[in-house]
Amino acid sequence: SIPMAHGMVKALGAGSHDKVVSVIGDSTFVHSGITGLINSVYNKSAATLIILDNRITAMTGQQPNPSSGSAISGEAAHALDLEALCRAIGVKHVRVVNPHEVPECRKIIKEEIARDEMSVIISQAPCVLLPELKLRKPVSYFTNIDNCVGCTSCIRLGCPAISWTPFAEGEAEARGYKKSQKGYSRIDEVLCNDCGQCASLCKFNAITRGEGK
Numbered sequence: 001s002i003p004m005a006h007g008m009v010k011a012l013g014a015g016s017h018d019k020v021v022s023v024i025g026d027s028t029f030v031h032s033g034i035t036g037l038i039n040s041v042y043n044k045s046a047a048t049l050i051i052l053d054n055r056i057t058a059m060t061g062q063q064p065n066p067s068s069g070s071a072i073s074g075e076a077a078h079a080l081d082l083e084a085l086c087r088a089i090g091v092k093h094v095r096v097v098n099p100h101e102v103p104e105c106r107k108i109i110k111e112e113i114a115r116d117e118m119s120v121i122i123s124q125a126p127c128v129l130l131p132e133l134k135l136r137k138p139v140s141y142f143t144n145i146d147n148c149v150g151c152t153s154c155i156r157l158g159c160p161a162i163s164w165t166p167f168a169e170g171e172a173e174a175r176g177y178k179k180s181q182k183g184y185s186r187i188d189e190v191l192c193n194d195c196g197q198c199a200s201l202c203k204f205n206a207i208t209r210g211e212g213k
């Protein structure tokens with residue numbers, strides 16, 4: 001995907017930098033993406049590359065890769081520093097983001113695709129199916145429905161743990177909400193996997209981590 005993005009920047013010409021974004025996983029970047037990035041920098045590309053760094057080769061069997069910090073045998077191994085590598089290749093604009101902080105991620109993506117130079121965003125968060133993460137006990141988030149204004153920001157994430165409860169005719173006013181509010185959001189604490197994305201999006205302090213009510 002990285003050489004294709006470079007080709008598109010060249011084919012589209014001046015002003016194309018804010019239109020071309022390539023996306024690659026950490027493992028694929030290590031085994032075949034690095035050369036494309038070297039070429040992109042060398043030939044003055046202006047695309048944005050997003051590396052999805054989930055610390056494992058998630059798509060093809062959960063095997064570790066040179067950026068995971070462990071060998072295929074399970075022994076500890078040197079973990080490739082993707083940020084340092086991209087800088088060594090010559091990328092001047094490298095940002096590391098936590099994908100669960102959704103508004104911050106959106107802001108950084110907008111900033112980087114607006115650049116007229118090659119940039120890299122490393123989206124870094126471990127895969128939730130890693131054995132060590134599967135063993136953890138997730139702490140559920142919950143909705144404080146008294147604070148929910150029904151803005152639907154959390155609903156639009158598409159998380160299966162979040163559902164929408166519509167108000168019946170006249171119910172919003174009767175329960176002390178604005179007359180125009182159509183309903184409120186609820187989190188199923190059994191399904192919640194403790195990522196925090198919904199809380200990062202709620203501007204009304206209506207989503208909290210911890211014991212639900």
Ligand code: SF4
Pocket residue numbers: 143147148149150151152153154155184185201202203204205206207
């Ligand atoms: S983002 Fe917050 S206020 Fe908006 S629907 Fe979700 S819980 Fe309610």
Ligand code: SF4
Pocket residue numbers: 141157159160161162187191192193194195196197198199
């Ligand atoms: S914390 Fe993550 S998994 Fe839990 S409800 Fe919010 S978005 Fe879904």
